[in-house]
Structures are given as C-alpha cells and as structure tokens.
Amino acid sequence: MSDARRELPSVNSLLETSGVRSLLAHHPRRVVLDAVRSAVDDARSSGDAHRTEEQWIESITSVVRRNTQSSLRRVINATGVVLHTNLGRAPLSEVAIRAIEEAAGGFSNLEYDIETGQRGSRYSHCVGLLRQLCGAEDALVVNNCAAAIVLSLNTLAQRKEVLVSRGELVEIGGSFRIPEIMARSGAKLVEVGTTNRTHDDDYRRAITPKTGAIVKVHRSNFTIEGFTADVSVERLAFIAAEHGLPVIHDLGSGLILPLEAHGLTGEPTASAALASGATLVLMSGDKLLGGPQAGIILGASSVVAKLRKNPFARAMRVDKLTLSALEATLRLYLEPERALKEIPVLVMLTEPAAEVESRARTVARTLTDGGLAAGVTATSSSVGGGAFPTAEIPSSAIVLEGNAAELEDKLRRADPPVIGRISDGKLLLDLRTVLAREHAILCRAVLQALS
Numbered sequence: 001m002s003d004a005r006r007e008l009p010s011v012n013s014l015l016e017t018s019g020v021r022s023l024l025a026h027h028p029r030r031v032v033l034d035a036v037r038s039a040v041d042d043a044r045s046s047g048d049a050h051r052t053e054e055q056w057i058e059s060i061t062s063v064v065r066r067n068t069q070s071s072l073r074r075v076i077n078a079t080g081v082v083l084h085t086n087l088g089r090a091p092l093s094e095v096a097i098r099a100i101e102e103a104a105g106g107f108s109n110l111e112y113d114i115e116t117g118q119r120g121s122r123y124s125h126c127v128g129l130l131r132q133l134c135g136a137e138d139a140l141v142v143n144n145c146a147a148a149i150v151l152s153l154n155t156l157a158q159r160k161e162v163l164v165s166r167g168e169l170v171e172i173g174g175s176f177r178i179p180e181i182m183a184r185s186g187a188k189l190v191e192v193g194t195t196n197r198t199h200d201d202d203y204r205r206a207i208t209p210k211t212g213a214i215v216k217v218h219r220s221n222f223t224i225e226g227f228t229a230d231v232s233v234e235r236l237a238f239i240a241a242e243h244g245l246p247v248i249h250d251l252g253s254g255l256i257l258p259l260e261a262h263g264l265t266g267e268p269t270a271s272a273a274l275a276s277g278a279t280l281v282l283m284s285g286d287k288l289l290g291g292p293q294a295g296i297i298l299g300a301s302s303v304v305a306k307l308r309k310n311p312f313a314r315a316m317r318v319d320k321l322t323l324s325a326l327e328a329t330l331r332l333y334l335e336p337e338r339a340l341k342e343i344p345v346l347v348m349l350t351e352p353a354a355e356v357e358s359r360a361r362t363v364a365r366t367l368t369d370g371g372l373a374a375g376v377t378a379t380s381s382s383v384g385g386g387a388f389p390t391a392e393i394p395s396s397a398i399v400l401e402g403n404a405a406e407l408e409d410k411l412r413r414a415d416p417p418v419i420g421r422i423s424d425g426k427l428l429l430d431l432r433t434v435l436a437r438e439h440a441i442l443c444r445a446v447l448q449a450l451s
C-alpha cells in the first residue's frame, strides 16, 4: 500500500468530526455519507492525502452543496433576449403565480362540474376566454405548440398528403423540424413551390384525392427578402374550400394584443390569423402570450371536437398547474392596459427605452457603491422565441470593466446565476429583460460573485 493510501482517514473517522456532524444536522444522512465517500475517493485517486481536517470539511461541504442544490434553478436573464427558450421563455405574472399556488396546494374542479356534481371536462377550462379573446368558435389546450401540430395532423391528415410550401419547411429550434414532425404524425409531406417563391397554382396543382390538409407555417424565426412570393392564408383558405380541405396555420408566437404602437410590427394576432380563414390556428402559451408552456388550438367546433376525441389528446393533455396559470394570464387580457402592465413579457417588450436606462443607472449606482467598476451603455434587445425575428428594441445595459469571458464565467456561477451577453469584447447585462422586482437579487448576486 502506498503512503498516501495509508494516510487516508476512514469514512467513519470523518463522520465523527464536528464539521461533518454539523452537516448531518442539516442534510440527509445519505447525502453527507456520499459526499464523505466521494471526498475520500477523490483524495485516493489524486494521491493527495495530506489534508488538514479543515480542508477535508471544506471539500465535503462543497460536494454536499453541489448535490443538494436543485437541478432546475432560477437564473437572472440579462441577455436582452426576452423570450429565451434556454432560459425558460415567459416569466409568469403575479396573478398567474398565485393561481398556480392555489391549484397546487389543494384539490380543484379540474374534471368536476360544480353545478351538477357530475364529472366535468378539463378541456372546458380556458375555452370561454380563448373564444372571447381570439374570436374562436372552440379551443383546445395541449402541452405545447409541437403537440398541437402533431395532434392536428394526426387527426385531420393521417395517411393523407399535406401540402407545405418549400419556403416554410423550417426548423424551430431544439431539432424540431416541420418535415420530421409531419412524418411522425402519420401525414405525408408534399412540398410545393420553391424556397423563395410559392404561388396559388403550386398548391392547386398538388391537390389530389389523397390530399388531407394545407399547412401554413409562420416564418417565426427568420425572414426571406428579395425576389419572393408567398400565398396568404386568405388565398389558401379560398383554394382549400374549393376542395373541402382544412387549412392548418402554425402560428407559433401567439400574439393576443397588437404591439404596433410599441414599434413591433409584422406579427399577426391570433384573432387576425383566425379571421384570415384558417380552419385551425396553433400557437404557444409561453411565447408572446406570456403564459405557461402550452399549445393552444383555435378553430371550428366540429374540427376541434375531432381533435378532442383523438386518443393522442389524452397523451398530450395539460395539467392543472398549466391550466390555472393560463387562465389567469388570459383573464388579464380582458383589460389590455392591465395585460401590458402585469404580463412580464409584455412589460419587457413595451417598456420605454428611457425607463430601462433609468433602471440601468440605478443598478449601476448600487454596483459602483459596492466597489465595482460598472457603467451604462445603450444597446438593443431582441424578442427571441420565434417572434418579430428582425426587431431591435432600444435598451440599456450595465457594462462591467474587466475580462469579459472571465466575468461571464463568474456571473454564470453566481447565486442565482446571472446570464449576460458579450458584445464587442465587453460583458453586458441588458436591463430590459431584468424585471424591477429582480434588481435587488441581481445586485446582490453580482456583488457577491465579483467582490
């Protein structure tokens, strides 16, 4: 046996130390035991047995801390990308958070009709609000927009052909590709037109007795410019009606209120998309709508009823927490001014640049008072999440002096992690995506990580 091995303390002797005893008082025994074993194993494999008791406790404590931390953690989004899919997309409004709390802590009438005392339907919640807000005849909520696409195609076009323009065969992100999802839904993709130009006749020529639907995919995360042509949903609805076919419009973003007054143009609202004549409009709950992750299907009652009966609907059904948050979020839209003030995504998208700048100055002052070299710079934020792909929203960011890569790394390991953006060799913390309610947490985390 080597010297190093002989000098290793036993697991039992470490468990007797006062440092480990105090860990045992606060953490599950198996977590502490695993940490002690892994610290001893580490020392054995690195041949580094000469440690003071204090050093042993330090390494055991850091393993315990790592293993007791939640895997899913809150982070501060200072990237300036409002709908950041990797950072969980839409933060919820206070009322939606309260609704989740209420639904989570007790029982609910999820599938119970309080009027009659009979079994109810989970699909009834949110339908009334979606009808009112989007002008839909009927609605169905599933887990996300991807599920909405699968369910719609599987119900309306299984073993049939579905026409899609070559300019819309897109990847949404996270390897979610329209052609692949269609194949899995049991529909056969028929490409029409070219990447830059698709005409009415391209669709007309492709329609056969085997055609089941025409799909329109909203170009949500890119634009095509130059020599282009596109067939509008209105035209598609007209062509489809000649053959009794449904038009499925994968809208993605899910805008309820127009944001033109705030400089954001080009994204159709859900009600405009429906009014264009699509049979079904599909959208996400956690993009521009600003609610929980969900897929919302809007359309004619006769068609939505078919979707509801598909056994896949059961496999894609939403839980009570999602429904409670979605209902509370939708209810805010009944008063548009309130929606703009209380739904975080809308607050971030519409806050005047001067106000973001003033918040940035306040945060910068707290950081400089804490001894950091921090300034404020003008920058621009983006919408993200597959919506308004080219929009640049004027914003203000904190610039931290120092090596940008090092600062980025330290802030990523802060508690909570602060995720910034490197631009022109500087680390920026864009304040447009940091809510006022997060200022104190942001300052504390940054000062702790960099002091």
Ligand SMILES: *Cc1c(COP(=O)(O)O)cnc(C)c1O
Binding pocket: 144, 145, 146, 147, 172, 217, 218, 219, 220, 221, 250, 251, 252, 253, 283, 284, 285, 294, 295, 385, 386
């Ligand atoms: C984002 C998006 C989707 C996927 O939505 P999820 O809710 O993330 O499943 C589908 N289609 C379009 C056009 C999108 O923008």
